[in-house]
Amino acid sequence: MFISSPAWTQKSDSSKTKSKAESGFKKELKKIEKAISFKNLIHHFDSVRMVNRFIHEQHQLTKGRQGYPYNVKHEDIPLKVTPYQPDSIFALDYEVLGWYPYWEDSLYKNLNYSLLSTIAYFSYEVDPATGKPTTIHDWKTSPVIDSAHAHQKDILLTVTNFSEANNRQFLTNSKSVQNCITEIKSLLKFRSGNGVCIDFEGIAKSEKEDFSKFITLLHQELKQANKDYKIYITIPAVDWQGYLNIAALIPVVDQFVIMGYGYYGSTSTVAGPVAPLHSGKEWEHYNLTTSVDYYLGNNIPESKLILALPYYGVIWETENGNLGSKVKSFIGNRTLDYIQTYVDTFAIQYDTVSQSAWCSYVVNSDQSQYRQCWFDDDSTLAIKLNYIKSKKLKGMGIWALGYDQGYHKMWKSLANNFTNTKIIAEGGVTPTHTDSLNADSSMTGFMKTITQIETVISTVTNYKTVLLYTLSFVVFFGGVGLVISMFQPNTRIFFFGNTAYTIYYTATILLFLIVILRWTNIITDQTILFFLGFVLGSIAMYIVNRIIKNIDNNRP
Numbered sequence: 001m002f003i004s005s006p007a008w009t010q011k012s013d014s015s016k017t018k019s020k021a022e023s024g025f026k027k028e029l030k031k032i033e034k035a036i037s038f039k040n041l042i043h044h045f046d047s048v049r050m051v052n053r054f055i056h057e058q059h060q061l062t063k064g065r066q067g068y069p070y071n072v073k074h075e076d077i078p079l080k081v082t083p084y085q086p087d088s089i090f091a092l093d094y095e096v097l098g099w100y101p102y103w104e105d106s107l108y109k110n111l112n113y114s115l116l117s118t119i120a121y122f123s124y125e126v127d128p129a130t131g132k133p134t135t136i137h138d139w140k141t142s143p144v145i146d147s148a149h150a151h152q153k154d155i156l157l158t159v160t161n162f163s164e165a166n167n168r169q170f171l172t173n174s175k176s177v178q179n180c181i182t183e184i185k186s187l188l189k190f191r192s193g194n195g196v197c198i199d200f201e202g203i204a205k206s207e208k209e210d211f212s213k214f215i216t217l218l219h220q221e222l223k224q225a226n227k228d229y230k231i232y233i234t235i236p237a238v239d240w241q242g243y244l245n246i247a248a249l250i251p252v253v254d255q256f257v258i259m260g261y262g263y264y265g266s267t268s269t270v271a272g273p274v275a276p277l278h279s280g281k282e283w284e285h286y287n288l289t290t291s292v293d294y295y296l297g298n299n300i301p302e303s304k305l306i307l308a309l310p311y312y313g314v315i316w317e318t319e320n321g322n323l324g325s326k327v328k329s330f331i332g333n334r335t336l337d338y339i340q341t342y343v344d345t346f347a348i349q350y351d352t353v354s355q356s357a358w359c360s361y362v363v364n365s366d367q368s369q370y371r372q373c374w375f376d377d378d379s380t381l382a383i384k385l386n387y388i389k390s391k392k393l394k395g396m397g398i399w400a401l402g403y404d405q406g407y408h409k410m411w412k413s414l415a416n417n418f419t420n421t422k423i424i425a426e427g428g429v430t431p432t433h434t435d436s437l438n439a440d441s442s443m444t445g446f447m448k449t450i451t452q453i454e455t456v457i458s459t460v461t462n463y464k465t466v467l468l469y470t471l472s473f474v475v476f477f478g479g480v481g482l483v484i485s486m487f488q489p490n491t492r493i494f495f496f497g498n499t500a501y502t503i504y505y506t507a508t509i510l511l512f513l514i515v516i517l518r519w520t521n522i523i524t525d526q527t528i529l530f531f532l533g534f535v536l537g538s539i540a541m542y543i544v545n546r547i548i549k550n551i552d553n554n555r556p
Contacts, residue, residue: 313375
């Protein structure tokens with residue numbers, strides 16, 4: 001997804017310029033390495049050159065380089081890197097796509113293949129002038145491909161091209177397009193790949209039809225070569241450029257992968273959630289929910305939509321430590337293992353609107369410079385996985401595998417939420433807030449109370465249906481018994497002889513009915529609020545009427 005100003009998105013066609021840029025990058029790294037020690041990585045300096053990039057490109061140009069100073073040296077912590085092994089054998093109920101970056105050389109030894117469906121090797125980098133690769137990295141020799149085959153997992157070749165200039169040059173050149181398709185077919189055949197993931201970022205609206213033609217032609221030729229080949233394409237969280245001809249793409253694309261990150265990043269004026277589930281009044285309108293709804297509203301089937309989530313966070317220097325603080329400068333993207341090793345030692349807070357984790361801390365000697373880090377941990381991931389289930393999407397994507405190396409919490413969250421799954425509530429266990437609820441704190445408090453009651457009930461058993469039938473049985477026969485008992489005068493006097501008792505019992509029954517009906521999704525929060533408004537309005541009218549009658553009765 002494009003998240004930055006156009007000035008930094010152009011790649012030079014000149015090898016001399018490219019060489020000079022790489023030389024400058026190496027000099028910057030040397031300065032960084034000289035200025036900091038491994039034990040004090042939190043006090044760091046970031047290259048401004050690396051700030052304004054497409055997310056996948058930026059990570060490739062930083063973490064992918066030798067000597068990148070923010071890699072976690074697990075052996076020096078020490079932190080044993082082992083794959084997460086679940087307690088039982090299970091099958092995934094949803095697809096889990098993980099990008100495998102070429103720079104993660106030995107990661108294949110520690111991957112949890114039982115919790116992966118598809119691995120997308122990153123990447124074939126397109127030369128826009130010819131369509132042939134500038135590099136395919138280790139595609140022809142990488143052992144992760146052999147491991148994927150051994151575990152019967154699909155392996156895709158990710159094909160990347162970044163910036164408007166590069167995409168325009170490639171997409172408008174039929175010879176380059178044909179060369180690229182020919183190379184892809186050859187490489188897939190060489191390693192027995194299962195398909196391709198097209199990751200083109202920064203396409204202008206003027207190339208809308210050219211992009212559709214490229215994907216259509218790719219589909220035709222791949223299917224002719226092997227009918228089982230699959231085509232995945234990445235799509236931005238927000239199609240700012242309007243380059244997607246979705247109607248033309250749906251028939252020829254197997255999976256659309258929403259890059260559900262970068263909502264707040266290098267160009268943000270305030271520190272905020274990298275992948276917000278909701279916005280409320282605190283955050284910008286765009287979030288994971290609006291992104292998914294946009295693509296579903298444009299007729300992409302749920303079965304063809306994957307929501308990719310970030311295994312990285314973002315750090316900013318901020319004016320203060322408050323939620324939504326203004327940004328003084330962008331520090332950089334950091335992998336989840338880096339955050340858990342160096343940042344997670346600070347007090348972690350949770351924003352229940354965006355369903356994101358964040359922390360604020362100070363870094364300099366006089367403790368005047370604030371920094372904020374926003375990311376997803378296993379708790380917020382669980383909520384977003386539950387959202388994927390509630391929307392009946394195909395599954396989730398991970399950018400990127402290896403970013404949480406040495407830590408097992410994210411894998412455990414996947415195991416708990418994507419195997420033998422049940423939808424807890426749309427948006428997750430923690431109650432999410434729509435804008436209408438955020439506008440009224442008293443109503444929000446009431447909805448929290450109902451949710452807490454639901455949570456208590458749900459802890460009785462994991463089998464919601466069994467519990468529901470049991471409660472229905474009790475309520476039915478209890479109600480029948482109550483009706484029969486009303487034929488006795490003493491019972492009627494007990495229940496209705498005192499106004500306070502009548503109000504108490506009526507309120508209890510109504511609250512119980514609201515909990516059951518909302519829990520079973522028969523009624524919505526908006527219906528409850530409408531009903532409460534009606535009841536409160538009726539009570540208010542009754543009180544006003546009584547006051548007016550008393551005034552009239554007291555007149556001479």
